[in-house]
Amino acid sequence: MPRTGRRPGNQDTREAILAAARQAFAERGYDKASIRQIATSAGVDPALVHHYFGAKDQLFLAAIEATIDPGKAIGEVVSGGLDGIGERLVRTFVTVWDSPAGTPAAALIRSAVSHDWSARMLREFITSQILGRVVCNLDLDPKEAPLRASLVASQLMGLIMARYIIKLEPLASASRETLVATVAPTIQRYLAGPLDGLDQ
Amino acid sequence: MPRTGRRPGNQDTREAILAAARQAFAERGYDKASIRQIATSAGVDPALVHHYFGAKDQLFLAAIEATIDPGKAIGEVVSGGLDGIGERLVRTFVTVWDSPAGTPAAALIRSAVSHDWSARMLREFITSQILGRVVCNLDLDPKEAPLRASLVASQLMGLIMARYIIKLEPLASASRETLVATVAPTIQRYLAGPLDGLDQ
Known part of the structure:
Protein backbone atom coordinates (compact mmCIF):
# COMPACT_ATOMS: atom_id res chain seq x y z
CA MET A 1 0.00 0.00 0.00
CA PRO A 2 1.51 3.35 -0.98
CA ARG A 3 2.27 5.74 1.84
CA THR A 4 -0.08 8.71 2.07
CA GLY A 5 1.28 12.05 0.97
CA ARG A 6 3.68 10.51 -1.52
CA ARG A 7 2.11 10.63 -4.92
CA PRO A 8 3.89 9.29 -8.00
CA GLY A 9 3.87 12.82 -9.40
CA ASN A 10 6.18 13.99 -6.64
CA GLN A 11 8.64 11.24 -7.39
CA ASP A 12 8.60 12.14 -11.09
CA THR A 13 9.21 15.78 -10.24
CA ARG A 14 12.11 14.88 -7.93
CA GLU A 15 13.62 12.71 -10.64
CA ALA A 16 13.21 15.45 -13.25
CA ILE A 17 14.96 17.92 -10.94
CA LEU A 18 17.79 15.46 -10.22
CA ALA A 19 18.26 14.73 -13.93
CA ALA A 20 18.41 18.45 -14.72
CA ALA A 21 20.82 18.96 -11.81
CA ARG A 22 23.17 16.20 -12.97
CA GLN A 23 23.27 17.69 -16.45
CA ALA A 24 23.85 21.23 -15.15
CA PHE A 25 26.62 20.24 -12.70
CA ALA A 26 28.39 18.13 -15.30
CA GLU A 27 28.11 20.70 -18.09
CA ARG A 28 28.63 23.95 -16.20
CA GLY A 29 30.42 22.84 -13.03
CA TYR A 30 29.24 23.27 -9.47
CA ASP A 31 29.93 27.00 -9.15
CA LYS A 32 28.26 28.06 -12.41
CA ALA A 33 25.23 25.80 -12.19
CA SER A 34 22.24 27.65 -10.69
CA ILE A 35 19.11 26.41 -8.96
CA ARG A 36 17.12 28.78 -11.21
CA GLN A 37 18.50 27.24 -14.39
CA ILE A 38 18.07 23.69 -13.08
CA ALA A 39 14.44 24.48 -12.18
CA THR A 40 13.83 25.87 -15.68
CA SER A 41 15.30 22.73 -17.30
CA ALA A 42 13.12 20.53 -15.10
CA GLY A 43 10.04 22.69 -15.83
CA VAL A 44 9.40 23.55 -12.18
CA ASP A 45 9.53 26.60 -9.94
CA PRO A 46 12.90 27.25 -8.19
CA ALA A 47 11.04 27.26 -4.85
CA LEU A 48 10.11 23.63 -5.45
CA VAL A 49 13.78 22.71 -5.92
CA HIS A 50 14.56 24.34 -2.58
CA HIS A 51 11.57 22.64 -1.03
CA TYR A 52 12.71 19.17 -2.11
CA PHE A 53 16.46 19.46 -1.77
CA GLY A 54 17.43 22.56 0.21
CA ALA A 55 20.53 24.51 -0.82
CA LYS A 56 22.72 23.86 -3.86
CA ASP A 57 25.25 21.71 -2.00
CA GLN A 58 22.46 19.43 -0.77
CA LEU A 59 21.04 19.18 -4.30
CA PHE A 60 24.50 18.28 -5.55
CA LEU A 61 24.86 15.49 -2.96
CA ALA A 62 21.42 14.16 -3.94
CA ALA A 63 22.38 14.29 -7.63
CA ILE A 64 25.44 12.08 -7.08
CA GLU A 65 23.50 9.88 -4.64
CA ALA A 66 25.92 10.58 -1.81
CA THR A 67 24.98 8.93 1.47
CA ILE A 68 27.12 11.15 3.64
CA ASP A 69 27.48 14.91 3.85
CA MET B 1 47.24 -6.99 -49.91
CA PRO B 2 48.10 -9.29 -47.01
CA ARG B 3 51.76 -9.51 -46.10
CA THR B 4 53.47 -12.75 -47.01
CA GLY B 5 54.31 -15.11 -44.18
CA ARG B 6 51.41 -13.95 -42.05
CA ARG B 7 48.54 -16.33 -42.58
CA PRO B 8 45.18 -15.79 -40.86
CA GLY B 9 45.73 -19.07 -39.05
CA ASN B 10 48.73 -17.63 -37.20
CA GLN B 11 46.71 -14.66 -36.09
CA ASP B 12 43.94 -16.95 -34.82
CA THR B 13 46.47 -19.02 -32.92
CA ARG B 14 48.02 -15.90 -31.38
CA GLU B 15 44.60 -14.69 -30.33
CA ALA B 16 43.70 -18.09 -28.86
CA ILE B 17 46.92 -18.08 -26.83
CA LEU B 18 46.32 -14.51 -25.64
CA ALA B 19 42.73 -15.33 -24.62
CA ALA B 20 43.90 -18.40 -22.69
CA ALA B 21 46.66 -16.33 -21.10
CA ARG B 22 44.27 -13.58 -19.96
CA GLN B 23 42.01 -16.15 -18.38
CA ALA B 24 44.87 -17.96 -16.66
CA PHE B 25 46.50 -14.79 -15.31
CA ALA B 26 43.20 -13.43 -14.03
CA GLU B 27 42.07 -16.72 -12.48
CA ARG B 28 45.33 -18.09 -11.08
CA GLY B 29 47.49 -14.99 -10.78
CA TYR B 30 50.80 -14.33 -12.47
CA ASP B 31 52.93 -16.65 -10.36
CA LYS B 32 50.66 -19.68 -10.55
CA ALA B 33 49.73 -19.41 -14.22
CA SER B 34 51.95 -21.62 -16.36
CA ILE B 35 52.84 -21.53 -20.04
CA ARG B 36 52.09 -25.26 -20.21
CA GLN B 37 48.55 -24.81 -18.90
CA ILE B 38 47.93 -21.80 -21.13
CA ALA B 39 49.10 -23.81 -24.13
CA THR B 40 46.76 -26.67 -23.23
CA SER B 41 43.81 -24.28 -22.90
CA ALA B 42 44.61 -22.77 -26.27
CA GLY B 43 45.04 -26.21 -27.84
CA VAL B 44 48.66 -25.61 -28.93
CA ASP B 45 52.11 -26.87 -28.04
CA PRO B 46 53.95 -24.92 -25.28
CA ALA B 47 56.84 -24.42 -27.70
CA LEU B 48 54.51 -22.42 -29.93
CA VAL B 49 53.65 -20.09 -27.04
CA HIS B 50 57.35 -19.48 -26.47
CA HIS B 51 57.87 -19.03 -30.19
CA TYR B 52 55.21 -16.32 -30.44
CA PHE B 53 55.64 -14.54 -27.14
CA GLY B 54 58.89 -15.54 -25.41
CA ALA B 55 58.97 -15.90 -21.63
CA LYS B 56 55.99 -15.61 -19.27
CA ASP B 57 56.52 -11.93 -18.45
CA GLN B 58 56.46 -11.09 -22.16
CA LEU B 59 53.29 -13.13 -22.64
CA PHE B 60 51.73 -11.27 -19.73
CA LEU B 61 52.61 -7.88 -21.25
CA ALA B 62 51.12 -9.01 -24.57
CA ALA B 63 47.97 -10.23 -22.80
CA ILE B 64 47.33 -6.81 -21.23
CA GLU B 65 48.37 -5.06 -24.46
CA ALA B 66 51.16 -3.14 -22.76
CA THR B 67 53.19 -0.96 -25.09
CA ILE B 68 56.17 -0.64 -22.79
CA ASP B 69 58.22 -3.16 -20.88
Whole structure:
Protein backbone atom coordinates (compact mmCIF):
# COMPACT_ATOMS: atom_id res chain seq x y z
CA MET A 1 0.00 0.00 0.00
CA PRO A 2 1.51 3.35 -0.98
CA ARG A 3 2.27 5.74 1.84
CA THR A 4 -0.08 8.71 2.07
CA GLY A 5 1.28 12.05 0.97
CA ARG A 6 3.68 10.51 -1.52
CA ARG A 7 2.11 10.63 -4.92
CA PRO A 8 3.89 9.29 -8.00
CA GLY A 9 3.87 12.82 -9.40
CA ASN A 10 6.18 13.99 -6.64
CA GLN A 11 8.64 11.24 -7.39
CA ASP A 12 8.60 12.14 -11.09
CA THR A 13 9.21 15.78 -10.24
CA ARG A 14 12.11 14.88 -7.93
CA GLU A 15 13.62 12.71 -10.64
CA ALA A 16 13.21 15.45 -13.25
CA ILE A 17 14.96 17.92 -10.94
CA LEU A 18 17.79 15.46 -10.22
CA ALA A 19 18.26 14.73 -13.93
CA ALA A 20 18.41 18.45 -14.72
CA ALA A 21 20.82 18.96 -11.81
CA ARG A 22 23.17 16.20 -12.97
CA GLN A 23 23.27 17.69 -16.45
CA ALA A 24 23.85 21.23 -15.15
CA PHE A 25 26.62 20.24 -12.70
CA ALA A 26 28.39 18.13 -15.30
CA GLU A 27 28.11 20.70 -18.09
CA ARG A 28 28.63 23.95 -16.20
CA GLY A 29 30.42 22.84 -13.03
CA TYR A 30 29.24 23.27 -9.47
CA ASP A 31 29.93 27.00 -9.15
CA LYS A 32 28.26 28.06 -12.41
CA ALA A 33 25.23 25.80 -12.19
CA SER A 34 22.24 27.65 -10.69
CA ILE A 35 19.11 26.41 -8.96
CA ARG A 36 17.12 28.78 -11.21
CA GLN A 37 18.50 27.24 -14.39
CA ILE A 38 18.07 23.69 -13.08
CA ALA A 39 14.44 24.48 -12.18
CA THR A 40 13.83 25.87 -15.68
CA SER A 41 15.30 22.73 -17.30
CA ALA A 42 13.12 20.53 -15.10
CA GLY A 43 10.04 22.69 -15.83
CA VAL A 44 9.40 23.55 -12.18
CA ASP A 45 9.53 26.60 -9.94
CA PRO A 46 12.90 27.25 -8.19
CA ALA A 47 11.04 27.26 -4.85
CA LEU A 48 10.11 23.63 -5.45
CA VAL A 49 13.78 22.71 -5.92
CA HIS A 50 14.56 24.34 -2.58
CA HIS A 51 11.57 22.64 -1.03
CA TYR A 52 12.71 19.17 -2.11
CA PHE A 53 16.46 19.46 -1.77
CA GLY A 54 17.43 22.56 0.21
CA ALA A 55 20.53 24.51 -0.82
CA LYS A 56 22.72 23.86 -3.86
CA ASP A 57 25.25 21.71 -2.00
CA GLN A 58 22.46 19.43 -0.77
CA LEU A 59 21.04 19.18 -4.30
CA PHE A 60 24.50 18.28 -5.55
CA LEU A 61 24.86 15.49 -2.96
CA ALA A 62 21.42 14.16 -3.94
CA ALA A 63 22.38 14.29 -7.63
CA ILE A 64 25.44 12.08 -7.08
CA GLU A 65 23.50 9.88 -4.64
CA ALA A 66 25.92 10.58 -1.81
CA THR A 67 24.98 8.93 1.47
CA ILE A 68 27.12 11.15 3.64
CA ASP A 69 27.48 14.91 3.85
CA PRO A 70 31.20 15.60 3.61
CA GLY A 71 30.67 19.11 4.98
CA LYS A 72 30.11 17.88 8.51
CA ALA A 73 33.03 15.43 8.61
CA ILE A 74 35.36 17.96 7.01
CA GLY A 75 34.28 20.65 9.45
CA GLU A 76 35.57 18.53 12.30
CA VAL A 77 38.78 17.66 10.48
CA VAL A 78 39.73 21.24 9.65
CA SER A 79 38.56 22.82 12.91
CA GLY A 80 41.86 21.88 14.58
CA GLY A 81 43.89 23.83 12.01
CA LEU A 82 47.02 22.63 10.23
CA ASP A 83 48.53 20.99 13.30
CA GLY A 84 47.75 17.27 13.04
CA ILE A 85 45.53 17.78 9.97
CA GLY A 86 47.09 14.80 8.17
CA GLU A 87 46.22 12.38 10.93
CA ARG A 88 42.65 13.69 11.38
CA LEU A 89 42.00 13.70 7.64
CA VAL A 90 43.26 10.15 7.03
CA ARG A 91 41.46 8.76 10.09
CA THR A 92 38.12 10.35 9.08
CA PHE A 93 38.57 9.39 5.45
CA VAL A 94 39.29 5.73 6.16
CA THR A 95 36.49 5.54 8.74
CA VAL A 96 33.94 6.81 6.20
CA TRP A 97 35.24 4.53 3.43
CA ASP A 98 35.29 1.47 5.67
CA SER A 99 31.64 2.17 6.62
CA PRO A 100 28.57 1.30 4.49
CA ALA A 101 28.65 4.88 3.17
CA GLY A 102 31.75 3.96 1.19
CA THR A 103 29.87 1.72 -1.22
CA PRO A 104 28.08 4.40 -3.29
CA ALA A 105 31.26 6.50 -3.18
CA ALA A 106 33.18 3.60 -4.71
CA ALA A 107 30.46 3.32 -7.36
CA LEU A 108 30.99 6.99 -8.29
CA ILE A 109 34.73 6.41 -8.66
CA ARG A 110 34.19 3.28 -10.75
CA SER A 111 31.83 5.23 -12.95
CA ALA A 112 34.15 8.24 -13.12
CA VAL A 113 36.96 6.36 -14.75
CA SER A 114 34.78 4.86 -17.46
CA HIS A 115 32.49 7.81 -18.25
CA ASP A 116 33.57 11.38 -18.93
CA TRP A 117 30.33 12.59 -17.43
CA SER A 118 30.99 10.90 -14.11
CA ALA A 119 34.59 12.04 -14.16
CA ARG A 120 33.39 15.64 -14.40
CA MET A 121 30.94 15.07 -11.55
CA LEU A 122 33.64 13.51 -9.39
CA ARG A 123 36.01 16.37 -10.16
CA GLU A 124 33.30 18.83 -9.17
CA PHE A 125 32.58 16.88 -6.00
CA ILE A 126 36.21 16.72 -4.96
CA THR A 127 36.82 20.36 -5.83
CA SER A 128 33.72 22.01 -4.44
CA GLN A 129 32.65 19.75 -1.61
CA ILE A 130 35.96 18.54 -0.25
CA LEU A 131 39.02 20.50 -1.33
CA GLY A 132 37.22 23.85 -1.33
CA ARG A 133 36.15 23.33 2.27
CA VAL A 134 39.53 22.09 3.39
CA VAL A 135 41.37 24.98 1.76
CA CYS A 136 38.93 27.70 2.92
CA ASN A 137 39.19 26.65 6.52
CA LEU A 138 42.93 26.25 6.73
CA ASP A 139 45.45 29.04 6.78
CA LEU A 140 47.07 28.28 3.42
CA ASP A 141 48.85 30.58 0.99
CA PRO A 142 46.20 31.12 -1.75
CA LYS A 143 48.87 30.66 -4.43
CA GLU A 144 49.87 27.27 -3.06
CA ALA A 145 46.46 26.02 -1.92
CA PRO A 146 45.20 24.52 -5.23
CA LEU A 147 48.33 22.41 -5.79
CA ARG A 148 48.40 21.33 -2.14
CA ALA A 149 44.74 20.34 -2.32
CA SER A 150 45.12 18.36 -5.55
CA LEU A 151 48.15 16.52 -4.15
CA VAL A 152 46.04 15.51 -1.13
CA ALA A 153 43.32 14.35 -3.51
CA SER A 154 45.84 12.27 -5.49
CA GLN A 155 47.00 10.34 -2.40
CA LEU A 156 43.46 9.82 -1.09
CA MET A 157 42.11 8.66 -4.47
CA GLY A 158 45.08 6.31 -4.77
CA LEU A 159 44.32 4.91 -1.33
CA ILE A 160 40.73 4.25 -2.47
CA MET A 161 41.98 2.55 -5.63
CA ALA A 162 44.51 0.37 -3.80
CA ARG A 163 42.43 -0.54 -0.74
CA TYR A 164 38.85 -0.71 -2.03
CA ILE A 165 38.91 -1.16 -5.81
CA ILE A 166 42.07 -3.02 -6.88
CA LYS A 167 42.35 -4.56 -3.37
CA LEU A 168 46.14 -4.52 -3.34
CA GLU A 169 47.58 -6.33 -0.32
CA PRO A 170 48.67 -5.67 2.36
CA LEU A 171 47.03 -2.24 2.01
CA ALA A 172 43.57 -3.73 1.41
CA SER A 173 43.45 -5.41 4.82
CA ALA A 174 45.72 -3.05 6.77
CA SER A 175 44.26 -1.67 10.00
CA ARG A 176 42.99 1.88 10.14
CA GLU A 177 45.83 2.80 12.50
CA THR A 178 48.44 1.45 10.09
CA LEU A 179 46.98 3.64 7.36
CA VAL A 180 46.90 6.67 9.65
CA ALA A 181 50.50 6.10 10.73
CA THR A 182 51.84 5.64 7.20
CA VAL A 183 49.70 7.96 5.06
CA ALA A 184 49.02 10.85 7.47
CA PRO A 185 52.58 12.25 7.20
CA THR A 186 52.11 12.46 3.42
CA ILE A 187 48.89 14.48 3.80
CA GLN A 188 50.51 16.61 6.49
CA ARG A 189 53.41 17.47 4.19
CA TYR A 190 51.17 18.17 1.19
CA LEU A 191 49.11 20.64 3.26
CA ALA A 192 51.65 22.14 5.61
CA GLY A 193 55.17 21.25 4.46
CA PRO A 194 57.44 23.09 2.03
CA LEU A 195 56.52 22.53 -1.62
CA ASP A 196 59.71 23.03 -3.59
CA GLY A 197 57.94 22.27 -6.84
CA LEU A 198 55.74 25.35 -6.73
CA ASP A 199 58.20 27.67 -8.43
CA GLN A 200 58.72 25.43 -11.43
CA MET B 1 47.24 -6.99 -49.91
CA PRO B 2 48.10 -9.29 -47.01
CA ARG B 3 51.76 -9.51 -46.10
CA THR B 4 53.47 -12.75 -47.01
CA GLY B 5 54.31 -15.11 -44.18
CA ARG B 6 51.41 -13.95 -42.05
CA ARG B 7 48.54 -16.33 -42.58
CA PRO B 8 45.18 -15.79 -40.86
CA GLY B 9 45.73 -19.07 -39.05
CA ASN B 10 48.73 -17.63 -37.20
CA GLN B 11 46.71 -14.66 -36.09
CA ASP B 12 43.94 -16.95 -34.82
CA THR B 13 46.47 -19.02 -32.92
CA ARG B 14 48.02 -15.90 -31.38
CA GLU B 15 44.60 -14.69 -30.33
CA ALA B 16 43.70 -18.09 -28.86
CA ILE B 17 46.92 -18.08 -26.83
CA LEU B 18 46.32 -14.51 -25.64
CA ALA B 19 42.73 -15.33 -24.62
CA ALA B 20 43.90 -18.40 -22.69
CA ALA B 21 46.66 -16.33 -21.10
CA ARG B 22 44.27 -13.58 -19.96
CA GLN B 23 42.01 -16.15 -18.38
CA ALA B 24 44.87 -17.96 -16.66
CA PHE B 25 46.50 -14.79 -15.31
CA ALA B 26 43.20 -13.43 -14.03
CA GLU B 27 42.07 -16.72 -12.48
CA ARG B 28 45.33 -18.09 -11.08
CA GLY B 29 47.49 -14.99 -10.78
CA TYR B 30 50.80 -14.33 -12.47
CA ASP B 31 52.93 -16.65 -10.36
CA LYS B 32 50.66 -19.68 -10.55
CA ALA B 33 49.73 -19.41 -14.22
CA SER B 34 51.95 -21.62 -16.36
CA ILE B 35 52.84 -21.53 -20.04
CA ARG B 36 52.09 -25.26 -20.21
CA GLN B 37 48.55 -24.81 -18.90
CA ILE B 38 47.93 -21.80 -21.13
CA ALA B 39 49.10 -23.81 -24.13
CA THR B 40 46.76 -26.67 -23.23
CA SER B 41 43.81 -24.28 -22.90
CA ALA B 42 44.61 -22.77 -26.27
CA GLY B 43 45.04 -26.21 -27.84
CA VAL B 44 48.66 -25.61 -28.93
CA ASP B 45 52.11 -26.87 -28.04
CA PRO B 46 53.95 -24.92 -25.28
CA ALA B 47 56.84 -24.42 -27.70
CA LEU B 48 54.51 -22.42 -29.93
CA VAL B 49 53.65 -20.09 -27.04
CA HIS B 50 57.35 -19.48 -26.47
CA HIS B 51 57.87 -19.03 -30.19
CA TYR B 52 55.21 -16.32 -30.44
CA PHE B 53 55.64 -14.54 -27.14
CA GLY B 54 58.89 -15.54 -25.41
CA ALA B 55 58.97 -15.90 -21.63
CA LYS B 56 55.99 -15.61 -19.27
CA ASP B 57 56.52 -11.93 -18.45
CA GLN B 58 56.46 -11.09 -22.16
CA LEU B 59 53.29 -13.13 -22.64
CA PHE B 60 51.73 -11.27 -19.73
CA LEU B 61 52.61 -7.88 -21.25
CA ALA B 62 51.12 -9.01 -24.57
CA ALA B 63 47.97 -10.23 -22.80
CA ILE B 64 47.33 -6.81 -21.23
CA GLU B 65 48.37 -5.06 -24.46
CA ALA B 66 51.16 -3.14 -22.76
CA THR B 67 53.19 -0.96 -25.09
CA ILE B 68 56.17 -0.64 -22.79
CA ASP B 69 58.22 -3.16 -20.88
CA PRO B 70 58.32 -1.94 -17.30
CA GLY B 71 61.25 -4.23 -16.55
CA LYS B 72 63.69 -2.04 -18.45
CA ALA B 73 62.54 1.28 -17.00
CA ILE B 74 62.41 -0.12 -13.48
CA GLY B 75 65.87 -1.63 -13.84
CA GLU B 76 67.28 1.84 -14.37
CA VAL B 77 65.23 3.31 -11.52
CA VAL B 78 66.30 0.75 -8.92
CA SER B 79 69.92 0.41 -10.04
CA GLY B 80 70.87 3.47 -7.98
CA GLY B 81 69.59 1.92 -4.75
CA LEU B 82 67.41 3.62 -2.15
CA ASP B 83 69.25 6.93 -2.30
CA GLY B 84 67.19 9.22 -4.52
CA ILE B 85 64.81 6.39 -5.49
CA GLY B 86 61.74 8.62 -5.01
CA GLU B 87 62.92 11.19 -7.49
CA ARG B 88 63.99 8.63 -10.10
CA LEU B 89 60.76 6.66 -9.76
CA VAL B 90 58.45 9.68 -10.08
CA ARG B 91 60.42 11.14 -12.99
CA THR B 92 60.38 7.85 -14.93
CA PHE B 93 56.75 7.20 -14.08
CA VAL B 94 55.52 10.62 -15.23
CA THR B 95 57.70 10.50 -18.35
CA VAL B 96 56.15 7.17 -19.39
CA TRP B 97 52.59 8.31 -18.59
CA ASP B 98 53.02 11.62 -20.42
CA SER B 99 54.21 9.69 -23.51
CA PRO B 100 51.97 7.89 -26.03
CA ALA B 101 52.62 4.65 -24.08
CA GLY B 102 50.42 6.04 -21.31
CA THR B 103 47.22 5.72 -23.34
CA PRO B 104 46.79 1.92 -23.20
CA ALA B 105 47.89 1.98 -19.56
CA ALA B 106 45.10 4.45 -18.78
CA ALA B 107 42.70 2.16 -20.61
CA LEU B 108 43.70 -0.73 -18.35
CA ILE B 109 43.06 1.40 -15.26
CA ARG B 110 39.70 2.57 -16.59
CA SER B 111 38.78 -1.02 -17.25
CA ALA B 112 40.11 -2.21 -13.88
CA VAL B 113 37.72 -0.10 -11.86
CA SER B 114 34.65 -1.25 -13.76
CA HIS B 115 35.47 -4.94 -14.28
CA ASP B 116 36.65 -7.36 -11.63
CA TRP B 117 38.56 -9.26 -14.26
CA SER B 118 40.60 -6.21 -15.25
CA ALA B 119 41.10 -5.30 -11.61
CA ARG B 120 42.71 -8.69 -11.01
CA MET B 121 44.90 -8.26 -14.08
CA LEU B 122 45.96 -4.79 -12.97
CA ARG B 123 46.72 -6.09 -9.47
CA GLU B 124 48.82 -8.87 -10.97
CA PHE B 125 50.59 -6.39 -13.22
CA ILE B 126 51.38 -4.01 -10.39
CA THR B 127 52.45 -6.81 -8.06
CA SER B 128 54.50 -9.00 -10.37
CA GLN B 129 55.84 -6.59 -12.98
CA ILE B 130 56.37 -3.43 -10.96
CA LEU B 131 56.40 -3.85 -7.19
CA GLY B 132 58.08 -7.25 -7.28
CA ARG B 133 60.95 -5.84 -9.32
CA VAL B 134 61.28 -2.72 -7.20
CA VAL B 135 61.30 -4.68 -3.95
CA CYS B 136 63.68 -7.40 -5.16
CA ASN B 137 66.27 -4.92 -6.27
CA LEU B 138 66.24 -2.67 -3.25
CA ASP B 139 67.67 -3.46 0.15
CA LEU B 140 64.35 -3.55 2.03
CA ASP B 141 63.37 -5.45 5.17
CA PRO B 142 61.30 -8.37 3.78
CA LYS B 143 58.72 -7.85 6.54
CA GLU B 144 58.20 -4.23 5.57
CA ALA B 145 58.58 -4.51 1.82
CA PRO B 146 54.99 -5.46 0.87
CA LEU B 147 53.41 -2.56 2.79
CA ARG B 148 56.05 -0.12 1.49
CA ALA B 149 55.41 -1.30 -2.07
CA SER B 150 51.63 -1.02 -1.81
CA LEU B 151 51.89 2.49 -0.34
CA VAL B 152 54.03 3.48 -3.34
CA ALA B 153 51.41 1.96 -5.62
CA SER B 154 48.62 3.90 -3.88
CA GLN B 155 50.32 7.28 -4.46
CA LEU B 156 51.24 6.47 -8.05
CA MET B 157 47.75 5.19 -8.93
CA GLY B 158 46.28 8.31 -7.31
CA LEU B 159 48.58 10.48 -9.39
CA ILE B 160 47.30 8.70 -12.52
CA MET B 161 43.70 9.21 -11.43
CA ALA B 162 44.16 12.90 -10.61
CA ARG B 163 46.37 13.88 -13.56
CA TYR B 164 45.20 11.68 -16.43
CA ILE B 165 41.71 10.39 -15.66
CA ILE B 166 39.83 12.89 -13.45
CA LYS B 167 42.11 15.70 -14.73
CA LEU B 168 42.12 17.57 -11.46
CA GLU B 169 43.82 20.96 -11.75
CA PRO B 170 46.47 22.20 -11.15
CA LEU B 171 47.87 18.65 -10.98
CA ALA B 172 46.64 17.78 -14.48
CA SER B 173 48.76 20.46 -16.15
CA ALA B 174 51.61 20.68 -13.64
CA SER B 175 55.11 20.33 -15.07
CA ARG B 176 57.01 17.09 -14.65
CA GLU B 177 59.49 18.86 -12.39
CA THR B 178 56.71 20.11 -10.13
CA LEU B 179 55.45 16.56 -9.77
CA VAL B 180 58.94 15.25 -9.07
CA ALA B 181 59.56 17.93 -6.45
CA THR B 182 56.27 17.41 -4.65
CA VAL B 183 55.59 13.66 -4.97
CA ALA B 184 59.13 12.22 -4.88
CA PRO B 185 59.56 12.84 -1.10
CA THR B 186 56.39 10.79 -0.52
CA ILE B 187 57.76 7.84 -2.51
CA GLN B 188 61.14 8.23 -0.84
CA ARG B 189 59.54 8.03 2.62
CA TYR B 190 57.33 5.07 1.69
CA LEU B 191 60.37 3.12 0.49
CA ALA B 192 63.15 4.29 2.79
CA GLY B 193 61.66 6.20 5.72
CA PRO B 194 60.47 4.91 9.07
CA LEU B 195 57.04 3.25 8.92
CA ASP B 196 55.56 3.64 12.40
CA GLY B 197 52.38 1.89 11.35
CA LEU B 198 54.00 -1.48 10.78
CA ASP B 199 53.71 -2.70 14.34
CA GLN B 200 49.99 -2.03 14.60
